[in-house]
Amino acid sequence: MNLIFKNATIIDANSPYHKQAVDIIVKDGTIQKIGANLSADGYEVVELDSLHISKGxxxxxxxxxxxxxxxxxxxxxxxxxxxxxxxxxxxxxxxxxxxxxxxxxxxxxxxxxxxxxxxxxxxxxxxxxxxxxxxxxxxxxxxxxxxxxxxxxxxxxxxxxxxxxxxxxxxxxxxxxxxxxxxxxxxxxxxxxxxxxxxxxxxxxxxxxxxxxxxxxxxxxxxxxxxxxxxxxxxxxxxxxxxxxxxxxxxxxxxxxxxxxxxxxxxxxxxxxxxxxxxxxxxxxxxxxxxxxxxxxxxxxxxxxxxxxxxxxxxxxxxxxxxxxxxxxxxxxxxxxxxxxxxxxxxxxxxxxxFGIESNGIAEGDAASFTLFNPEGDWTFDKKDILSKSKNSAFLGQQFKGRAYGVYNNGKLVLR
Known part of the structure; x- marks a missing residue:
C-alpha cells in the first residue's frame, strides 16, 4: 500500500518537522519522503481535516x-x-x-x-x-x-x-x-x-x-x-x-x-x-x-x-x-x-x-508507525461512539475536544 498523507502537521519534539504541515509519502511500509507540496502521482491520497500525525x-x-x-x-x-x-x-x-x-x-x-x-x-x-x-x-x-x-x-x-x-x-x-x-x-x-x-x-x-x-x-x-x-x-x-x-x-x-x-x-x-x-x-x-x-x-x-x-x-x-x-x-x-x-x-x-518496545520516529527511511488525529472540534461522547463489544464507559455524556482518526502501522491503514 503506497500512500501520501497530505498537509499533515507533525507532532514530534525530536523531529525537524515538529509542528510543521508537510506531506508524507509511505511506500511498502517505509517513510520515503517528507516535504511540502509533494506530488501525489501513483499514490493513494489520505487527506483529512486538521490532520495531525505523531509517533504511534x-x-x-x-x-x-x-x-x-x-x-x-x-x-x-x-x-x-x-x-x-x-x-x-x-x-x-x-x-x-x-x-x-x-x-x-x-x-x-x-x-x-x-x-x-x-x-x-x-x-x-x-x-x-x-x-x-x-x-x-x-x-x-x-x-x-x-x-x-x-x-x-x-x-x-x-x-x-x-x-x-x-x-x-x-x-x-x-x-x-x-x-x-x-x-x-x-x-x-x-x-x-x-x-x-x-x-x-x-x-x-x-x-x-x-x-x-x-x-x-x-x-x-x-x-x-x-x-x-x-x-x-x-x-x-x-x-x-x-x-x-x-x-x-x-x-x-x-x-x-x-x-x-x-x-x-x-x-x-x-x-x-x-x-x-x-x-x-x-x-x-x-x-x-x-x-x-x-x-x-x-x-x-x-x-x-x-x-x-x-x-x-x-x-x-x-x-x-x-x-x-x-x-x-x-x-x-x-x-x-x-x-x-x-x-x-x-x-x-x-x-x-x-516496556522495551521499539519506537519508530517520523523521518525519511524509518518504518512508518504513526497515529493520525484531529485536535480540533468539540463533541459529546455518546453510546454510538462506542466501538467495543462492551459498553461500560465512565465517560458517557462528557464533553470532549478532538478525535483520533486511526493509525498506520504494520503496513496497514486503519481509520475510524
Missing amino acids: WFDSSVSLGEPGYEDRETLANGLEVAAKSGFTNVALQPTGNPVADKQADIAFIKSRTAYAATTAHPIGALTKGSEGKDIAEFFDMKNAGAVAFGDYQKSLSDANLLKIALQYVQDFDGLVIAYSQDDKIKGKGVVHEGIVSTRLGLKGIPALAEELQIARNLYLLEYTGGKLHIPTISTAKSVQLIKEAKQKGLNVTCSVAIHNLLLTDEVLGNFDSRYKVAPPLRPESERKALLAGVLDGTIDVITSDHNPLDVEVKKLEFDLAKDGSIGFESAFGVLNTLLPLEVIVDKFTAGKAI
Missing part, C-alpha cells in the same frame, strides 16, 4: 476478554477498536481464562494478534493463576514475547514473592508490575473513603491502602534493584512517594488512568456502577495532584486502563459490580480537554521505552 501511541494497560471471555471482547475487535482510537501498540493484561501465566498462553496471544494493525504485547502473570502464591514462568514467557509481569488489579500481599520476582527478572532485564493496594486496609471498601462515601453510606477505601503498599514496594525495590512499574496510581501521596524514589535513583516508573485524571468521586451520587473503578475515583484535590504529577514528569505514562465488562458483572448494585471502564474510544478526547497536545503525545509514547 502506546497503551500500557489493556484488558480484552479473549481467551475465555469473548462475550466481553475479542482480540480481533479489541485491537480494531484500539487502532481506530489511535493506538499502534498495546500491552495486554493477563486477564483471560486461563490467565496468561506460561509460555503457551503468551504464544497463543502473539499468534492470534499477529496480523492486526495494532501490535499486541502480552503481559505475563506475576504469579501462577494470578493467585499470589507462586511465581510464574517469567523467562519462558519472556522468550515467547511477554514484555512485563504483573497480576492485574491484584496486589501481592507476600512481600518476599515480590522481592524474589524483582531479583529474578534482573537476569534478563525484565520488568515487574506491582499493582499497589493493601487488601487488609481496603477491606470491603468500594469507593474512596471520605465525605462522599460517608454521605452515600458506601464502605470506603482509605488512600492509605494504596500509599502504604507503594511505600513497601519501593523499599523492596531499593533493596533488590531491578525495574518496577507501579500502574494506575491515584493519590497525591503516591505521586510524592514515587517522586522521592526517583530522586534516590531507583528504577521505578508509574502510570495513571485517564478516568482518575478527569473524574472525581462526586459523580457517584446516583450509584452508577459505570464509575466503579480500581483504584477508586478520588476527590478533586487528588485529581489535581495527579495532573501536576503528569506535568512535572513524575507520572511517566497515561493509560486508558481499558477493561470491557458485560452487563452481567457490571450492571449490578454498586457493591456487587465489577471494577472497570472501557477507555479506548474516549482516550484522546478526554486528555485533549486537560493537557497540552505535546504532553499527551509524550505520555502516550513514553511507555514504549519502559
